[in-house]
Amino acid sequence: MRFKDKVALVTGGAQGLGQAICERFASEGAVVIAADINEDKAKATAKEIGEKYGVTTLGLGLDVTDDFAVHTAMEDIDGNFGRLDILIANAGILKAGEITMFPVSEWRQVIEVNLVGYMICAKHACQIMQRQKSGVIIQINSKSGKKGSFRNSAYAASKFGGIGLTQSLALEMAQFGVRVNAVCPGNLLDGTLWQDSLFEQYAHTQGISVEDVRRKYMDQVPLGRGCTYDDVTNAVAFIASDEASYMTGQAINITGGQEMR
Ligand SMILES: NC(=O)c1ccc[n+]([C@@H]2O[C@H](COP(=O)([O-])OP(=O)(O)OC[C@H]3O[C@@H](n4cnc5c(N)ncnc54)[C@H](O)[C@@H]3O)[C@@H](O)[C@H]2O)c1
Structure with missing residues (x-):
C-alpha cells in the first residue's frame, strides 16, 4: 500500500495502459482519477476500479489539449481532494504515414495531443505541486521517443519532444521537491x-x-x-514511490533490451 491516500490523476485512463495504471495505483491504496476524452468509458473504468479495490475513484471527461478544461479539472481535483500527488501523462494517439503523403492536419493533431497535451496537464499539475512542495509527474513516452520510427514521424517527433519537456520540467521543479520522469515502453x-x-x-x-x-x-x-501492461505499471509504481526519491529527469526504457540509450 505504497500509495495509501495519495491522489493520482491518470490522463487517457479510460482504457489500455492508462486503465492498467489506474488499477495499479488503486490496488496500492491511492485515490484515483481517470480522465479521458471518452467520458463514459472514464466513468465506467473509475467505478469498476473503485468497487474492485475499495478506494475512492473519479471518472472525468477531459480533453488534454483544452487548456481551460484542464485548468478547471485541476481546480476541481484540488477543491475535492485538497492535493494532487501524482500525474501520469498517458493520453496519446498515433497516426502513421509516409512523409510525402502525411496530411499536415493529422501530423499537427499527434503533436497537439502527445506533446502540447502533456505540457498543458503538467503546467496545471505543477501549480498545485509547487504549492504543496511535493509531487511526481510521469509521462508515458515510448521507445519512439529515443529513436526514429519508420513512417511514423509525427509520433516519434511528439515523443522526442516529450523527453525534452520532461528534462526541462525536472530542472524547473526540483527546487519544489517535485520529480518529473518519463517511461519509454516497447510495443x-x-x-x-x-x-x-x-x-x-x-x-x-x-x-x-x-x-x-x-x-x-x-x-x-x-x-x-x-511489452505487457505489468512491465510498465511495475516501473511506473516504482518511479512514483519514495523508493525513487533520487530520480528525476530520466526517461526509463521498458523495452526488453530493444532500446539501450
Ligand atoms: N501501445 C503501445 O504499444 C505503446 C507503446 C509505447 C508507448 N505507448 C503510449 O502509451 C500511452 C497509452 O497508449 P495505449 O496503448 O493505452 O493507447 P489507447 O489508444 O488504448 O489509449 C489511449 C487513451 O487516451 C485517450 N485519449 C486520446 N486522446 C485524448 C485526449 N485528447 N485527451 C484525453 N484523452 C485522450 C483515449 O480515449 C484512450 O482512452 C500513449 O501515450 C502511447 O503513446 C503505447
Missing part, C-alpha cells in the same frame, strides 16, 4: 492500441500482412516478447 502487442488500430495501420503503411507485422516487431526485441 504493447496485446494491448488495445495495437489490437484496435496499429496492426492494421502498419500492415497498410508498410505493405505487409498483420502476421508479418507481429513477427517483425517481436523479432526486434532481445528478450523475445512484446
